[in-house]
Amino acid sequence: MRILSGRAAVAQVKAMADRGTRLDAVEPKVRRIIADIRRDGDAALLRYARKFDGLTEGESLRVDERLMRQAWKSAAPQLRSALREAAGRIRRFCQWQKPREWQRRSGGISLGQLVRPVASVGCYVPSGRHPLVSTLLMTVIPAQVAGVNNIRVASARPHMAVLAAAAMLGVREVYRVGGAQAIAALAYGTESIPRVEKVVGPGNLYVTAAKKLVSFDCAIDFLAGPTEVVILSDRGNSDFLAADLVAQAEHDSEAMAIFITTHRSLAQAVAKSVSVLARKNPTARESLQRHGAILLAASREQALDWANQIAPEHITVDRRDVAEVRNAGSVFVGEFSPQAAGDYASGPNHVLPTAGAARFRGGLSVLDFVKLITVQELSRPCLRQMAPSVQYLAETEGLLAHAESIRMRCARA
Numbered sequence: 001m002r003i004l005s006g007r008a009a010v011a012q013v014k015a016m017a018d019r020g021t022r023l024d025a026v027e028p029k030v031r032r033i034i035a036d037i038r039r040d041g042d043a044a045l046l047r048y049a050r051k052f053d054g055l056t057e058g059e060s061l062r063v064d065e066r067l068m069r070q071a072w073k074s075a076a077p078q079l080r081s082a083l084r085e086a087a088g089r090i091r092r093f094c095q096w097q098k099p100r101e102w103q104r105r106s107g108g109i110s111l112g113q114l115v116r117p118v119a120s121v122g123c124y125v126p127s128g129r130h131p132l133v134s135t136l137l138m139t140v141i142p143a144q145v146a147g148v149n150n151i152r153v154a155s156a157r158p159h160m161a162v163l164a165a166a167a168m169l170g171v172r173e174v175y176r177v178g179g180a181q182a183i184a185a186l187a188y189g190t191e192s193i194p195r196v197e198k199v200v201g202p203g204n205l206y207v208t209a210a211k212k213l214v215s216f217d218c219a220i221d222f223l224a225g226p227t228e229v230v231i232l233s234d235r236g237n238s239d240f241l242a243a244d245l246v247a248q249a250e251h252d253s254e255a256m257a258i259f260i261t262t263h264r265s266l267a268q269a270v271a272k273s274v275s276v277l278a279r280k281n282p283t284a285r286e287s288l289q290r291h292g293a294i295l296l297a298a299s300r301e302q303a304l305d306w307a308n309q310i311a312p313e314h315i316t317v318d319r320r321d322v323a324e325v326r327n328a329g330s331v332f333v334g335e336f337s338p339q340a341a342g343d344y345a346s347g348p349n350h351v352l353p354t355a356g357a358a359r360f361r362g363g364l365s366v367l368d369f370v371k372l373i374t375v376q377e378l379s380r381p382c383l384r385q386m387a388p389s390v391q392y393l394a395e396t397e398g399l400l401a402h403a404e405s406i407r408m409r410c411a412r413a
Contacts, residue, residue, distance in 0.1 A: 001245075001259070001271050001288055005296035009306075012293055016256065017309040020355050023209040023223075030209040034184040041190040048181040053156035055176055061192045063158060063174040071163035083165050086345035087137055093347030094145035098366045103375070108382030114373040117143075118219075120150035120194070121369060122186030124201030127178060131159030134344050138351050138364065139201045140169050146369035152196055154182035179203075183210035187218035200364060202351055221368050222361060225354040226254035229339060230312040230328075232303055232321065234263050236335045241266075242273035244316060247340050249284035249292065256291045258310065260303045267294045311358040314339045329358045384410050 004012050036044040042061075049055035072080070103112030123139035126132050136153065143151050153171055155162060156178025166174050175193055177185060183203075187210075189195030198219040199211060211220045229248040231241055245257040261267050271294055278285040297303035304324045307315060311327035319333050329352030332339055343350045351364035378386070387410045394402035 001257075001274050001292045001294050003264075003267050003271055003294045003296060009295040009297070012295060013306045013309055016258070017311070017356065019256075023205060023212060026205050026209050027213070030180040030206055030213060033180040034188075034210060034213055037181060037184040037190065038188050042192050045177065045181055045185050045190050045192070048179070049156075049177045052181070053176060053178050059176065061175050061177060063163065063176060065167075065172060068163045068167040068171070068174065071160045072167035075161065075164040079161060079164065080168070082345075083133070083137070083168055086134070087141060087165075087169065089345050089347040090137055090141045090349075091145060094142045094366045097142075098145055099370065099372060108379035108385070110375075110377040112375045114375060116371050116373055117147035117149070118197045118369055118371065119148070120152070120196040120198075121148050122183075122196040122199040122201075123151060123153045124178075124182060124186075124199060124203055124207060125153055125155040125158070125162060126201075126203050126207075127155045127157045127159065127162070128204070131161050133159070133161045133165045134350060135201060136162055136165050136171075137169070138349050140166075140171055142349065142364065142366045143200075143369045144169065146366045148369050150194070150196070152186060152193065154178065154186060154193075156182070178207075180206045180210035183207055183214060187214035198369070200351065200368060221351065221364050222353055222357055223355070224351065226256065227251045228256040228258075228310075228313040228354055229316070230258045230260060230307050230310055230314070231316040232260045232307050233316070233318055233335075234261055234266065234300070234303075235318070236266075238266060238269035239273050239277075240335045240338075241270050241316075242277055244338055244340075245270070245274055245288070245292065246277045246281060246284045247338070248314065249278070249287035250281050251283075251287075253283055253286045254291065255287045256312075257288055258292070258312070259294045260297055260306055261294070262297050262300060262303060264296060267296055270294060311356045313352045313354045313358065314342070327358045329353045329363045 033048060099115050101113060101115050103110060121143050125136045140151055151171055152173040153166060154175045154177050158174060183199055185193045186196050186199050200221040202224040208223050212223055227248055231244055245259060249255045249257045259270050278288055295306060297306060304321060308326045313329040315325060315328040316332040317325060322331060322333055325331055330342055330348055342348060349364045353361055387406050390406050391403040
């Protein structure tokens with residue numbers, strides 16, 4: 001990994017702060033896929049699933065529930081135990097996170113909020129080089145805790161471990177379709193796949209572009225790009241720090257891994273350890289060569305400022321620095337809190353904002369699956385007391401019927 005300081009480090013931070021998800025190159029193709037599926041439904045969906053997703057002639061888009069149950073029964077005991085433990089921790093965190101209904105009464109006015117789940121969601125689970133069992137847990141469980149009744153999972157070639165996890169969670173609908181075609185089918189519906197109110201989950205550029213293009217018609221969580229990690233520390237075990245950088249880098253050759261420190265000796269030690277640990281991992285090695293860097297800051301304040309400018313998906317900091325983190329998807333504290341623990345079983349969600357989106361939102365949560373509906377009830381005396389202000393403001397905006405709706409009630413009260 002390159003060690004940068006001074007102007008070179010500042011320039012690197014600016015480049016990372018200005019990064020974005022590059023979708024222009026794939027959007028024309030994705031538009032055609034979406035248009036085809038909106039127009040032709042299953043006919044187009046099957047054509048694309050056979051072309052891109054490995055669906056065979058005569059194979060059903062929907063996975064038979066008996067196959068899912070069999071996947072769970074035949075799963076190795078260690079897998080079942082690990083899935084149960086991870087699911088339990090994720091579910092508990094989601095229950096803590098779920099917003100509450102409330103009502104307050106003061107001065108003749110009763111105000112409150114209702115919490116209602118969205119009716120249906122589509123959970124996208126990538127099925128590329130790795131069977132992302134954890135993504136199924138991270139997208140389905142918060143929807144279940146929120147109370148969503150209809151949960152549909154799309155995964156092009158669902159691994160048996162993914163099907164086992166789906167069976168454990170009681171998921172009934174899993175579809176063998178991926179890419180832009182899966183997002184289009186979930187967003188607009190076909191004969192085989194009913195449309196949903198919201199689509200969540202990470203994916204490749206085609207998935208991300210499709211989510212962007214359907215977002216005016218179907219809600220989405222956010223546009224997620226390649227994974228990112230920033231580690232900020234002036235002390236600690238250089239092998240632990242390097243291991244976290246390599247771990248995130250192995251996800252994708254486009255992954256970003258950054259270490260920020262004020263100590264040159266630690267920077268050199270981490271760089272040496274990264275070189276050793278990445279030697280046998282081609283994807284991580286390529287990612288670190290292209291998008292990895294070690295930044296030497298002049299002070300702790302500058303290091304923290306750089307980290308907040310980058311607004312990474314994952315950030316690891318020392319405990320004393322937690323309060324200074326303003327922009328991040330998820331925060332990991334201290335050397336015994338590796339991102340890998342959060343990827344699977346700590347409890348907080350691992351579907352997180354990338355490409356600087358952590359400047360304005362956090363990761364996937366129960367809040368993404370509920371609606372907060374406000375409630376208000378005014379007494380007659382309360383309305384009379386508010387009337388002059390409301391009427392004046394309505395008339396200021398030129399909305400005379402608004403003012404009259406108040407005046408009429410007060411005249412008859």
